[in-house]
Amino acid sequence: MAxxxxxxxACAAAALGVVAAAAAPAPSASAADITLRLAHWLxxxxxxxxxxxxxxxxxEKASGGSLKVQIFPAQQLGAAKDHYDMARDGVADLTYxxxxxxxxxxxxxxxxxLPFLFSNGKSGSAAIDSWYRKYAPKEMADVKVCMAFxxxxxxxxxxxxxxxxxxxxxxxxxAANSTVARLVTMAGGTNVQVSAPEAREALERGVADAIxxxxxxxxxxxxxxxxKYHTTVPLYISNFVLAMNKATYAKMTDxxxxxxxxxxxxxxxxxxxxxWSDREAAGQAKMLGLAGHEGVKPGDADMAAWRKLADEMTNxxxxxxxxxxxxxxxxxxxxxAELKKRNAAF
Numbered sequence: 001m002a003x004x005x006x007x008x009x010a011c012a013a014a015a016l017g018v019v020a021a022a023a024a025p026a027p028s029a030s031a032a033d034i035t036l037r038l039a040h041w042l043x044x045x046x047x048x049x050x051x052x053x054x055x056x057x058x059x060e061k062a063s064g065g066s067l068k069v070q071i072f073p074a075q076q077l078g079a080a081k082d083h084y085d086m087a088r089d090g091v092a093d094l095t096y097x098x099x100x101x102x103x104x105x106x107x108x109x110x111x112x113x114l115p116f117l118f119s120n121g122k123s124g125s126a127a128i129d130s131w132y133r134k135y136a137p138k139e140m141a142d143v144k145v146c147m148a149f150x151x152x153x154x155x156x157x158x159x160x161x162x163x164x165x166x167x168x169x170x171x172x173x174x175a176a177n178s179t180v181a182r183l184v185t186m187a188g189g190t191n192v193q194v195s196a197p198e199a200r201e202a203l204e205r206g207v208a209d210a211i212x213x214x215x216x217x218x219x220x221x222x223x224x225x226x227x228k229y230h231t232t233v234p235l236y237i238s239n240f241v242l243a244m245n246k247a248t249y250a251k252m253t254d255x256x257x258x259x260x261x262x263x264x265x266x267x268x269x270x271x272x273x274x275x276w277s278d279r280e281a282a283g284q285a286k287m288l289g290l291a292g293h294e295g296v297k298p299g300d301a302d303m304a305a306w307r308k309l310a311d312e313m314t315n316x317x318x319x320x321x322x323x324x325x326x327x328x329x330x331x332x333x334x335x336x337a338e339l340k341k342r343n344a345a346f
Contacts, residue, residue, distance in 0.1 A: 032066055032252075032253050032256065033065070033066045033067075033068075034066065034067055034068070034093075034248070034251070034252065034256065035068045035069070035070050036056075036059075036067065036068065036069045036070065036093040036094055036248065037070050037072060037077070037092045037093045037094070038052060038056065038069050038070065038071045038072065038092065038093065038094040038095070038096075039071075039072045039076065039077040039078065039083060039086060039091070039092035039094070039095045039096070040052065040071070040072070040073055040083070040095070040096035041073075041074065041075045041079070041080035041083065041096065041195065041196070041197060042073060042074070042096070042196075042220075043073065043074050043197075043220060043221075044073045044074065045220060046073075046217075046220055046276075047275045047276040047279050048096075048272070048273075048276050049071070049073055050275075051272045051273070051275060051276065052069070052071055052272070053069075053071060055069070055263065055268065055272055056068070056069025056071065057069075058263065059259065059260070059263050062259045062262065062263070063255075063256055063259045066253075066255075066256060067252075067256055067259060067260065069094075072092065074197070075197065077091055077092050078091060078092075079195070080098065080101060080195035080196065080197065081098075081101040081102060081195060083095040083096060083097045083098075083243070084097045084099070084102065084105075084140070084142075084143065084243055087142075087143045087243035087244060087245050088142040088143050088243075088245070089245075090245045090247060090248070092245070093244065093245050093248040094146065094242055094243070094244050094245075095242070095243050096240060096241075096242060097240060097241045097242075097243050098177065098195075098238060098239075098240055099177070099239060099240075099241065100113060100176065100177020100178045100179060100180075100181075100238055100239070101177070101195060102178075103178035103181065103193075104178065106139055106140065107139075107317075107320040107321060107323070107324045108132075108135045108139045108321060108324055108326050108331065109128075109132055109135070109136075109139065109148070109239055109241075110177070110178055110179050110239075110317065110320070111179075111317050111320075111321060111328065111331060111332055111335065112128050112131070112132075112150065112237065112239050112335060113177050113178075113179035113180065113236055113237060113238060113239060114179060114236075114310060114313055114314055114317060114332075115183065115235050115236050115306065115307075115309075115310040115313065116234075116235070116306075116307065116310055116346045117237070117335070117336070117339065117345070117346055118150060118153055118234075118237045118339065118344055118345075118346060119153070119234070119339075119343075119344055119345055119346050120152060120153070120277060120281070120344055121149075121150050121151045121152035121153070121214075121237065121273055121276070121277040121280065122152075122270055122273055122274050122277040122278070122344075123270060123342040123343055123344040124150045124237065124339065124342070124344035125148070125149040125150055125266075125269045125270050125272075125273040125277075126266040126267065126269050126270040126342055126344075127266075127335070127338040127339045127341070127342045127344045128148045128149070128150050128239055128269075128335070128338075129147050129148040129149070129265075129266040129269040129270075130266045130338050130342075131334055131335045131338045132145070132148045132239075132241075133145075134334075135326065135331070136148070136241070138325075139324070140241065140243065142246075143243040143244060143245065143246060144243070144244040144245075144246050144249050145241050145242070145243060145244070146241075146242040146243070146244050146260075146263075146264035147241065147242045147264055147265070147266075147268060147269040147272070148239060148240065148241045148242075148269065149239065149240045149241070149242075149269055149272070149273050150237040150238065150239050150240070150273075151214045151217075151237055151238055151240075151273075151276070151277075151280060152214045152215070152237075152276070152277045152280035152281055153214070153234030153235065153236065153237055153346075154176060154212055154213050154214040154215070154234075154235065154236055154237065154238070155212065155213075155215075155230065155231045155232070155233055155234065155235045155236075156173075156210050156211075156212055156229075156230070156231040156235070157210065157211050157212075157213055157218060157223065157227040157229070157230050157231075158171070158173075158209060158210030158211070158227055158228070158229045158230075158231075159203075159209050159210065159226075159227060159228060159229070160209065160210070160229065161229045161294075161296050162210060162229065162231050162296060163231065163296050163297075163298045163299070163302050164298060164301070164302035164305050164306070165186075165187040165188075165305050165306060165309050166187075166188075166305070168184060168187035168188055168189040169187065169188035169189065170188065170189070170190075171184075171189045171190070171209045171210055172189070172190045172191075172192050172207065172208050172209050172210075173189050173190070173191060173192060173208060173209065173210045173211065173212065174191075174192045174193075174194055174199050174202055174203070174208040174210070174211040174212070175191050175192075175193075175212055176211075176212045176213065176236065176238045177238045177239075179236070179313070179317070180212050180236050180238075181193070182313055182316065183236070183309065183310075183313060186309060186312060186313065187309060192207055192208040194207075194208075196213075196217070196221060197221065199211055199213070199221060199223060200221055200222045200223050200225070200226060203223065203226040203227065204226050210227070211223060211227065212235070212236065214280040214283070215230075215280050215281075215282075215283030215284045215286075215287055216279045216280045216282065216283030216286070217280065217283070218283065218287060219283070219286075219287075224287065224290070224293075228292060228293060228294060229293075229294050229295075229296050230284075230287060230288065230293065230294070230295050230296065231295075231296045231298065232284070232288075232295045232296060232297045232298075233297075233298055233303070233306070234346070235306070242264075244264075314332070317332075
């Protein structure tokens with residue numbers, strides 16, 4: 001009898017447990033869980049899009065699921081030129097910023113866009129990230145700069161041949177950034193200020209005669225359909241930063257901040273940029289192998305003219321840096337040393 005009573009009591013207790021479990025609310029996400037909205041202006045087929053997805057997945061794994069990343073490509077949350085302000089104002093938690101889209105606003109990082117500095121975008125991204133960490137807290141004080149990047153060196157892609165600076169005179173050129181815009185102006189051309197997603201239309205409508213772009217991105221944005229000539233010299237790079245809203249970072253737990261910081265490094269900058277750089281590097285042979293496309297190789301005298309123009313641009317940038325309270329010669333020497341250290345110097 002006693003055994004039977006104990007059995008009935010156990011069954012009743014088990015039944016009550018099941019009822020209690022059913023009545024209890026489902027476990028909710030921790031109050032500290034954060035979904036980070038990452039906005040960029042590139043199309044989803046761009047190689048950086050899956051790179052951000054992989055970065056976000058690693059961030060989520062390392063944080064035990066408490067940090068997640070939701071990506072908004074193709075200017076879904078705002079225009080390309082507005083991405084810095086979007087991070088500052090919290091429109092997104094993370095944004096992919098081209099500082100050169102807002103001329104004069106970020107003069108220090110613009111120094112990295114001077115001609116003939118970078119040999120590649122892969123280790124070059126790690127180099128600029130390491131170099132800019134000294135200057136970012138002041139120059140981009142409205143946000144937390146997570147990482148800096150560069151693309152594989154780009155050049156002129158045009159409807160007419162461009163071999164030397166004199167060939168730029170009278171042309172309307174969509175410049176990649178404010179530094180290249182200065183090059184165009186100093187060479188006697190006119191700048192057309194549109195973002196990468198708007199560039200093809202500018203060329204199709206005759207608003208622009210040429211564009212400065214890396215090689216494979218021409219295919220991604222459909223620009224291969226509207227240009228014919230390609231100057232075969234690695235002239236410049238554009239720089240970018242992954243900017244983070246300061247309030248978003250401030251509300252993270254110490255453990256989350258530690259994970260976030262570990263994903264905002266020079267090593268991650270190079271890792272994220274690797275596939276893109278490889279594709280851009282292969283894009284030149286792909287483009288010049290197509291019917292109707294022609295490479296334009298500058299001769300020795302042409303290259304001397306480009307270098308002279310680059311020296312003039314460098315001197316002008318020294319003045320920009322001085323106005324920003326930075327010793328331009330020292331800053332450029334630091335960048336060149338970092339590029340040499342990482343085998344990314346031109």
